[in-house]
Amino acid sequence: MTANADVPDSSVNARKTTMAAVCRATTTELAGLDAIAGDAVRVLRAPEIGLVMVRGRVGGDGAPFNLGEATVTRAAVSLPDGVIGFGHVLGRDKDKARLAALADALWQAPATRDAVEALLRPVRERIAAETALKRERAAATRVDFFTMVRGDN
């Protein structure tokens, strides 16, 4: 399963951006992917729960060190024309990992990319709204320092 290694960077970046949105989607939000895919999808790797070691850097900017692990579920599917999709999502939701793999495959296939983008549009809007809300709530707790006026004497 080493397909897609020869694709140009810009395409990889767009694919990663889509994967990032899928990671943040709920399983319910992704459920519509099955209808886009039809029933000719082959499961290459059944959803599997495992761990990744999360790394930090010494002092934030130095050499890497192992911080601790996180649960991740992964899956892989292929479409009838041979396009392979991979799903990697934090947590232990097997159905979400399968749907993420499906999203990756369907997004790579020109015939279904628009449908995937349409399905992800409300997800992206929700994520953007939630991020903006978090930023605004944090910003309201920003300290505005002022210096007390001191008398001359």
Place this chain on the structure above:
Amino acid sequence: MYVAVKGGERAIDNAHRLLAHARRGDPAVPEVAPAQIREQLALAVDRVMTEGSLYDRDLAAIAIKQARGDLVEAAFLVRAFRTTLPRFGATQPIDTAAMQVARRVSATFKDIPGGQVLGPTFDYTHRLIDFLLEAGAEVDEPARAAADPVPMPRITDLLGHDDLIERNPPGDPDAPVPDLTREPLDLPAGRDLRLQNLARGDEGFLLALGYSTQRGFGRTHPFAGEIRLGEVELEFLAEDVGFAVPLGEITVTECQMVNQFKGSATEPPRFTRGYGLAFGHCERKTMGMALVDRALRAGELGEEVKAPAQDEEFVLMHSDNVQATGFVEHLKLPHYVDFQAELGLIRQMRAEIAARAAAAGPDGAVLKEAAE
């Protein structure tokens, strides 16, 4: 010495049934759901994830429920769970400078790019019991303010631009990152391995050791250069995909401790640093960790090593509460044979003393001689 003892099966089964009943508490009170623990006891969840060394909020919440709120027991459950799973690999090192910041404070600079953002904090609260929580009052909607997208550089990076603080060497990108979950801890340990150990170490242990350095046992003159809390992206280099795939975001807390200077005949004096990083919102933990990280660098920085917090073996071999609780609590297991041997020994000692006392007659000369 351990000897298999049979005969406790029924008692153990019934004790476990009784435990389940005790865990449930008064059936007239609604049962707590793991989702409620995840959402409403979030800092307990964060501590269990950090010390259990596994980022999974839902799992930590179940563990807390199962452990009846005993957080060390919950971390133990999480550690046991992780041993059942395969490891797919390691993430790219997280970039805390790119954090989506929910809280960020510095005790060293008032005016910093991005400002001081208090976020959800107990700081400045009066520590008075809030009886409205008993009554279940509605919670006000948080205030909002315009969020300008200014970057929030790490304070240590700002000091670094003026060369006033030591830089951290980037490390050899091809060198393996040591992992104490794969190989036994070998001393002396590099700073990378020490930080892994401290990151999963017991908060209380690190808090006490950090406090001891402030009280003079290995003083390092610390300032809280920066504490930041927020979400960072995780990327995992999946070999079959061929590039680093995004996994989602996790929340981490980071503490940059800025400590007094180190210079030499050839190097001008620079501030030194201690570092703390933890899953979730674990501020006290990361502060203790950063103090201890700096204290453990005593040898490297040419300081005298004489306090407990500077003693690598003492700190690293006793920081893990799952190991510690295992060895302390194993004392509850049957030691009947060991104790029989001790009983035999003490009876023999006493019999010998009594025999000698009888032989010496009523003046007790032999006993006196033995005591001398």
